[in-house]
Amino acid sequence: GENVEQHPSTLSVQEGDSAVIKCTYSDSASNYFPWYKQELGKGPQLIIDIRSNVGEKKDQRIAVTLNKTAKHFSLHITETQPEDSAVYFCAASIGTYKYIFGTGTRLKVLA
Amino acid sequence: GAGVSQSPSNKVTEKGKDVELRCDPISGHTALYWYRQSLGQGLEFLIYFQGNSAPDKSGLPSDRFSAERTGGSVSTLTIQRTQQEDSAVYLCASSLGQPQETQYFGPGTRLLVL
Numbered sequence: 001g002e003n004v005e006q007h008p009s010t011l012s013v014q015e016g017d018s019a020v021i022k023c024t025y026s027d028s029a030s031n032y033f034p035w036y037k038q039e040l041g042k043g044p045q046l047i048i049d050i051r052s053n054v055g056e057k058k059d060q061r062i063a064v065t066l067n068k069t070a071k072h073f074s075l076h077i078t079e080t081q082p083e084d085s086a087v088y089f090c091a092a093s094i095g096t097y098k099y100i101f102g103t104g105t106r107l108k109v110l111a
Numbered sequence: 112g113a114g115v116s117q118s119p120s121n122k123v124t125e126k127g128k129d130v131e132l133r134c135d136p137i138s139g140h141t142a143l144y145w146y147r148q149s150l151g152q153g154l155e156f157l158i159y160f161q162g163n164s165a166p167d168k169s170g171l172p173s174d175r176f177s178a179e180r181t182g183g184s185v186s187t188l189t190i191q192r193t194q195q196e197d198s199a200v201y202l203c204a205s206s207l208g209q210p211q212e213t214q215y216f217g218p219g220t221r222l223l224v225l
Contacts, residue, residue: 004153006153031211032210032211034213034214036216041218042218043115043204043216043217043218043219044154044202044216045216046213046215049211049213051211093210093211096210097142097159097161097167097210098167099156099214101146101153101154102153103151103152103153104151104152104153
């Protein structure tokens with residue numbers, strides 16, 4: 001069946017450094033890839049997304065890249081801050097309305 | 112404006128009991144999803160409602176799980192004869208119902224089955 005693999009499961013970086021989280025998907029028909037941030041005790045919140053017709057998208061300190069040939073997509077956070085500490089999930093669309101989620105990456109930004 | 116709300120926020124129950132979890136989506140959102148999040152795992156799709164269409168129940172793990180959405184708004188997820196492996200956070204999300212629309216998640220209900 002379809003799946004999304006996400007790495008690493010945990011990531012610690014020093015404040016100001018960059019963080020990169022990588023995902024691989026299996027369904028070649030997937031065409032929409034959102035990223036969610038989940039803070040403790042809260043539901044996931046969309047932080048950025050990318051569609052299959054573009055290779056990169058940026059929003060301030062956050063960027064996402066997509067390689068459709070390799071079925072890889074990555075989240076890049078630059079100049080990390082303590083408030084970036086959270087669990088991050090990638091997802092890939094399956095059909096028109098369903099999504100397969102990765103298992104999450106716990107990011108810790110050390111002050 | 113108001114986001115997605117879920118109740119209760121926490122539920123502790125004994126094995127074998129039935130539980131009901133409630134989700135109030137954002138007003139005007141026609142699509143509603145239920146997910147299960149087990150410790151250290153990603154979000155597992157359970158069920159999807161879109162308008163008046165028949166729901167997609169393909170993610171429900173067993174016939175002990177059921178969900179309904181009354182009047183196209185509030186949804187209830189029911190777990191009958193709960194088992195310890197049902198312990199998880201149950202998340203609800205809603206969206207405008209178009210493909211690739213942003214999903215807005217509620218805070219979840221943390222279920223513990225003793």
